[in-house]
Amino acid sequence: MARTTSNPSKSLGEQAYARIRHEIISGVFAPDQPLRLAQLQERCGAGFSPLREALTRLAAEGLVVSESMRGFRVAPLSLDDLRDTMETRIFVEAEALWRSIERGGDEWEMRIVSSLHALGRQNERTQPDDPDSLAALEERHRDFHVALVSASGSRRLEQIIDNLYLGSVRYRMPSLSNMPSNPSRDLMAEHGAISEAALARDAARAVGLLTAHYRLTADVLSLAHSERMARTAGR
Amino acid sequence: MARTTSNPSKSLGEQAYARIRHEIISGVFAPDQPLRLAQLQERCGAGFSPLREALTRLAAEGLVVSESMRGFRVAPLSLDDLRDTMETRIFVEAEALWRSIERGGDEWEMRIVSSLHALGRQNERTQPDDPDSLAALEERHRDFHVALVSASGSRRLEQIIDNLYLGSVRYRMPSLSNMPSNPSRDLMAEHGAISEAALARDAARAVGLLTAHYRLTADVLSLAHSERMARTAGR
DNA sequence: AATCAAAAGATTTTCGAAAATATGTGTTTC
């Protein structure tokens, strides 16, 4: 079979999955937007079977919703879901961070240091109007937070944290592009302080700082989401 | 199209998903067993597309694993996974129970009382050699534990609890059928005590009892799993 | 006997036509 675009040694289903996933996260597909097979077939260059497979998988992850015999839609966003997701992240990641501080070794410390460094570098070079560099920044940001909790010793907690991150990232992406440089907030300082407390094995302080970091983020995103909803409703 | 078996107003994909899910949980398909499309096609009477869709969904839920270009297998079981899953259940359900005790109203209390009652009834009439009644008992057991934490107010916690239950139920099913009546354990008494503490709004006691209940279960299941592994390895 | 290559076989993955279902439009009836 002739691959129209490229051959990254991945099945078409995998490619379609990755692509649709990315386009939902980055907002190309808006919340609640119907995902029609014919439309995706053209866009992804794949047949029905791999597309349905990709959508089913995304539905299981919570990025799309599927109604029997009526196809798929991008999963909706809501203020309630944002708050719930962020509070649950705090609850789970606080525990995972605590355990990581107790159990983490050199590898864990190295991962924190290096991911924090990479986050800072990407932060310097990111242009607010360049979607690619924003996506890269988000990736670094995720890597840092994953690194913090990566020594919990629990595969299950890791999976839960992954899924909760996925549930929250869609609220952040539009904020990133609309808020070039946040005035009253020094994100790198917050990240640095968390990292410092974690490496000093001060679990209580690290967890407190992480919690505050997420609560602040939740507030910022809530505001941005509400404004976006108000703007969209008036169209 | 002529449905060979029945028409429960569900798509073939849904049917196949429910069936394979049930057969993995109940042990018809053993851990690590390859799931070949041709075999499933015959057994489920569905074509490739709905079957792949069902398997993809089960893979996202963690019941099967998928290797690119090499198909699907039933997800393996392990002592580590069992321990991790049960400890994570304790962590998450303890929080959800605490919140439910704080927030639950009449509906929550009614749900606990009625599901406990139904669990007791099913417990009386269950025959250890009847797979159907064992499945019904497991269903009642699940309903009771879901009821306990059903007033947490967090959709995310509920989803996590659902998924963790799914991750642990496969370890319980074989134990149920091999241990007709557990000698040193009165499960109904444990459930009754948890229910009592929850309804009395004694959060600390309820959480303590629930934790002990799950720890005991984890120990029993660990033992049973180890014995099963030893027996299987020597064949 | 061990090693490797090519062929044969088995299995997964993809495609597009056909069936099943949902949605929209117009017509009739009251």
Next chain:
DNA sequence: GAAACACATATTTTCGAAAATCTTTTGATT
């Protein structure tokens, strides 16, 4: 005008053949 029905269109869902890929067997060579 509103409800009810039939028809036409749009969309999802399913099927089975064909292509792509992996696995095993065969056979030649050292």
